[in-house]
Amino acid sequence: MASAATHVSFLPPVLTFLSAAVIGVPIFRLIGQSAVLGYLVAGVVIGPFGFSLIAEPETAASVAELGVVLLLFIVGLELQISRLVSMRRDIFGLGTAQLFVCSAALAGVGILMGAKPAASLVIGIALALSATAVALQLLEERGDMGTPYGGRAFAVLLFQDISVVAILALMPLFAASGPSGGDGWLLAALQSTGTVGAAILAVVLVGRYGLNPFFGLLAASGAREVMTAAALLVVLGTAMLMEHVGLSMAMGAFLAGVLLAESNFRHQLEADIEPFRGMLLGLFFMSVGMSIDGGLLKAEWPTLLGATAGAILLKVALVAGLFRLFGSPWLDAVRGGAILAPAGEFAFVLLPAGGELGLVDPAGTRFAVALAALTMLVGPVAAKALDTVLARRPEGPETTPEAIESTEARVLVIGFGRFGQILTQVLLAEGISVTVIDKDVEQIRSASRFGFRIYYGDGTRLDVLRAAGIGRAELLCVCVDDGEAALKIVDIVHEEFASVRTYVRAYDRMHAVELMNRDVDFQLRETVESALAFGRATLEGLGLSAEAATATAEDVRKRDIARLVLQQAGAAPDATFWTRGVSEIKPEPLTEPQRPSRALNAETRGIIGSKTREAATRTLEAPVTQTPAHAAQDAHSDA
Incomplete structure (x- = not known):
């Protein structure tokens, strides 16, 4: 059994990482920069070439790599077939052109500088990739995710994320082709390819036929923490399998995400994984900062700074030219080039992998890692400065069919019970795009015939609402039959997403008053309209004309709402005592x-x-x- 001293020995590095994140990230956010820069600089400060608070960065590297694994899993979750089809021209056209042109140009520069072709190619590809986390953060801060250039930048990033998987898969095979040679190499390559193919086929079959029933069984148990454990089990288990057959852990995580992209449990899984991904990815960026060779930077700072400026300018020029070729105005083209200029987080995966495979020598790996890190430090600052200058110029309105918002639902419905089903029938008849969230497995199965975007999840959780796209929805319909849950959802939405209108199903009269006090845009007690219609039909059955019965029901409606307004104000005579913030309301004629x-x-x-x-x-x-x-x-x- 481990002693107390053994446990305490793990605390100093953990506390150091947490302190660096808590101090560094808010400072960079306050000065308008990305959180990624905060993590990188924090890593430099606490690393061996800073204050040496963490003397051995490699001790955290293996854990930090899980952040990239989880990042690729979430990227896979976003790869729905409908989105790929709607953005196919920019993803596979512009994305392919960007990766090949930038890789070739950067590799050519490396060869001209005297590097070997294999090393130049690996370094060129690594630097041609862009920082997904940095780019998306800048686009969100500017509110440009739905603009034409924002959509094209996102398409390029999406293709890069897809291509990383293929690059990581091909690198071991490419390395094996070098020193072995002859028939022995060919046989080894065929065996390796067969093993990889069999493993991928097994993962696809299990994911296609086993994951949804598996998660459905767990969801029916109602144990939320078991769902989180199952999500991590699937991601890390698939990652380990891919690593075992010679591919990367990221490849396995990506496959797991793609297989679950159309799952009803996608948003809940994303919400469960997100906290782990965020913390581990932050640790990954700090480990990158710690890995920057301070000695190399001191010895070769003119070369490194010159290479950093050259790489950024070259990427901006090439990407801007490609954006223009695909129809973007020059202003948007320059903005897109600046967004994609910094080297990405996957450079810190590809370069060490190339070094381990013997494609890049140790000195070249150290130089390229430092160069990639410097582009991430300098690139976002340059992009923000450029955006400040360009933002002063007037721009005409533009639209594009590939805008990201076109794939988002206009209405988010929480709860697919008897009330929510009738509501969504009306929306379906009008062709309104809808996303439905429900945590009842049977309701999810029932909704599969409606053609909605529907996912398993708890609508009272902020992370689930955010993952479901509430920030881009026009209207939220809360149709749950739990009054307290409905109030909690309203409070969360009003605090976090003030622009989203709230339409809420009220359970009873007291619940309606509480919702009115919270200034919801619309509320309706669940039985009022059916009861009024029933009463009108009863009067007609007793011999009244349809007009007279309708007039009587309408008079009752008006009297009821007048009484409700008085009850909300606390001036109704039927208020007896105070409870839950409103007076208890008893039925009165x-x-x-x-x-x-x-x-x-x-x-x-x-x-x-x-x-x-x-x-x-x-x-x-x-x-x-x-x-x-x-x-x-x-x-x-x-x-």
Whole structure:
């Protein structure tokens, strides 16, 4: 059994990493820079070439690599077939052109500088990739995700994320072709390819036919922490399998994400994985900062700074030219080039992998890693400065069919029970795009026939709402039958997404008043309209004309809403005592009774006693009359 001293020995490095993140990231966010830069600089400060608080960065590297694994898993989750089809021209056209042109140009520069062709190619590809985390953060800060250049930049990043998987898969085979040679190499390559193919086929089959039933069984148990454990099990298990057959862990995580991209549990899985991904990716960036060779930087700083400026300018020029070729105005083209100029996080995966495979010598790996890190430090600052200059120029409106928002739903519906099903039928009839969130497995199965985007998840969780795209939805419909859960959702949305309108199903009259006090845009008690329609049909069955029955039901509607407004204000005579922030509301007649109630048997007289006469007297003393407020309101009521 481990001693207390052994446990305590793990605390200093953990506390160091946490302190560096808590201090460094907010500082960079306050000065308008990306959190990634904060992590990188924090890593430099605490690393061996800073204050040496972490003397051995490699101790954290193996754990930090899980951040990249989880990042690729989430990238796989985003790769729905519909999105790929709608953005296919920019993804596979512009994305392919960017990667090949930039890789070839950067590799050519490396060869001219005297590097070997294999090393130049690996370094060129690594530097041609862009920083997904940095680029997306800058686009979100500017609000440009839905603009034409933002959509094209996202398409390029998406292709790069896809291509990383193929690059990592091919690098071991490419390395094997060098020193072996002859028939022995060919046989080894065929065996390796067969093993890889068999492993991928096994993962695809299990994912296609086993994951959804597996997660459905776990979801039915209602244990949320088991779902989180299962998500990590699938991601890390697939990653380990791919590593075992000679590919990368990132390849396995990416495959797991793609296989779950169309799953009903996608958003819940993304929400469960996100905290681990964020922390581990931050640790990964800090480990990158710690890995920067301070001795190399001091010895060759003119070369490194010159190479950094040259790489950024070359990428901006090449990417801007490709954006222009694909139809972007020159202003958008330059912005897109600046966004994609910094080398990406996968450079710190490809370069060490190339070094381990013997494609890049140790000195070249050290230089390229330092260069990639410097482009990440300098590139976002340059992009922000360029954007400040370009933002002053007027721009005309542009639209593009590949805009990212076109793939998002206009309405987010939480709850697919009997109420939500009828609501979504109306939206479906009008062709409105809808995303539905529900944590009931049976309801998810029922919804599969509607053609909606529907995912397993808990709508009271902020991370699930954010993953489902609430920030881009026009309207939120809360249709859950749990009053407290509905209030919690409203509070979260009003605080975090003030621009989203809230339409809420109310459970009863008191719940409706609480929702009105929270300034929801619309609320409706779940049985009011059906009860009014039922009453109208009853009057017609008793012989009243349809017009008279409708007029009576409408009069009751107006009286009810007038009473509801008074109850919200606390001025209604039926308020008895304070509870949950509103007065307890008891059923009261909206029309003056023609006679007192009468008990028809002894049991009834024992239940109501003299309270019957008191209630009748109170009603006669304070009758409800029609006021102008009656005609000014719409109905939201059942007792």
